[in-house]
Amino acid sequence: MAIWFVVPVIRVFIFLIKRKRRSQMSLIEINNLKVHYPIRSGFFNRVTDSVKAVDGISFNIEKGQTYGLVGESGSGKSTTGKSVVGLEKVTSGSILYNGVDITSEKNRKKLNYNRDVQMIFQDSLSSLNPRKRIEDIIAEPLRNFEHLSKNEEKMRVLRLLDIVGLSADALYQYPHQFSGGQRQRIGIARAVATNPKLIVADEPVSALDLSVQAQVLNFMKKIQREFGITYLFISHDLGVVRHMCNNIAIMNKGRLVEVGSRDDIYNHPLHIYTKRLLAAIPQIDVDHREEHREKRLQIEKIYQEQSSKYYDQNGLAYPLVKVSSMHSVALPPQEAKKYSEKEVEV
Known part of the structure; x- marks a missing residue:
């Protein structure tokens, strides 16, 4: 009699836990997503290389x-x-929808x-x-x-x-x-x-x-x-x-080079590529148009001179490093080390 009563209670308890977890998780969770297109060549049409259109990105959508x-x-x-x-x-990685991987048909x-x-x-x-x-x-x-x-x-x-x-x-x-x-x-x-x-x-x-x-x-x-x-x-x-x-x-x-809130990206950009994209926003205000043009040319010059240090020997972005609670940036190893040391101190 006692078992007959306990089993339904346990099932209800498990159901409530699962529902609570679902309510807390993101709608979409993308984990280490990769989409590669094979390049074939030679007499036997073998795969000799691949185009890495998406190469290990992760982010959540609430x-x-x-x-x-x-x-x-x-x-x-x-x-x-x-x-x-x-x-x-998808080549590898997962896309979770309410906690379920939908890369499976x-x-x-x-x-x-x-x-x-x-x-x-x-x-x-x-x-x-x-x-x-x-x-x-x-x-x-x-x-x-x-x-x-x-x-x-x-x-x-x-x-x-x-x-x-x-x-x-x-x-x-x-x-x-x-x-x-x-x-x-x-x-x-x-x-x-x-x-x-x-x-x-x-x-x-x-x-x-x-x-x-x-x-x-x-x-x-x-x-x-x-x-x-x-x-x-x-x-x-x-x-x-x-x-x-x-x-x-x-x-x-x-790859992702910078992730953050709207304030992080527009008011505190750290990656050179983000700064370049921001400089490319058209200036509507006629009075400041020339000033904006000079700033854009200056950032473009800095980008041409310094962009190589923000990418590895293959020209790809470094892994993201957390610089604040919501702000992550693909920084060069030396700069990334500063933020990792700060985390250790905290």
């Missing part, structure tokens, strides 16, 4: 925040985003991961099927995951169009009939159709005019407030990232 991943073209940031969505095959299906994680693409025109009407484009994820009635589906699509500021007339039109900003809003509507937990936004405004960029970014913020969505915001433009992100990781040649 629920409800916007995490910025910044770097120039070829840095590996888009490959990272596609790996999170499941569009790129079996786990992705079990968790309905493809419903909970969506993507906004850089090129809005090529990411929308030119042969489909807007109604069918936005309804596609609903048909894949929710199987609503025709009337329910149409009402949901109309609501999504209203959220992104488009009229009901858009239902029966095609992608080529809209401007770039409108097409990107359609892409956002499609991404939020299934009420996802995470949206990977890959350069969502880079192809748009400045005025249209502001509109799209404001829509994204509005949707985040309404639906409680988490963003992985990928961009090359630190000016845009400042407007959107809570925490930021700077990426170069497949």
Whole structure:
């Protein structure tokens, strides 16, 4: 009798512990992620080398925040985003979603991961099927995951169009009939159709005019407030990232060179590459434009002279060193040693 009573109590206790752990963990945890593309050559087409697009990066994305991943073209940031969505095959490492590794296709299906994680693409025109009407484009994820009635589906699509500021007339039109900003809003509507937990936004405004960029970014913020969505915001433009992100990781040649809060990155940058990206932000204030230009040229000169010491003999960034509670930087060994000695003293 006593055993009959105790066993259910233990099961409930274990369930509560697991639920508490899930509530404390990050939404996404990326651990030592690597994505390498093999290079084949010779008569037997053997693998002789590899392109290390992503080479051992780690970071966490908390629920409800916007995490910025910044770097120039070829840095590996888009490959990272596609790996999170499941569009790129991971060479090694793990991507945990609520504590479960989703690099396994079996786990992705079990968790309905493809419903909970969506993507906004850089090129809005090529990411929308030119042969489909807007109604069918936005309804596609609903048909894949929710199987609503025709009337329910149409009402949901109309609501999504209203959220992104488009009229009901858009239902029966095609992608080529809209401007770039409108097409990107359609892409956002499609991404939020299934009420996802995470949206990977890959350069969502880079192809748009400045005025249209502001509109799209404001829509994204509005949707985040309404639906409680988490963003992985990928961009090359630190000016845009400042407007959107809570925490930021700077990426170069497949590795992270600096990770920190918005204040750390913009007000206390330590890596030479981060300083260079910050100097490249356009100066809108006409009165200070010449001053900003001189500063940018000065930083570029320093970068050309000193950048080699921030990278190893293969031209890759050193491992990250923690310089404060949230701030980590890929520093040269001599500088990294100073911070490790401080930790020992503490």
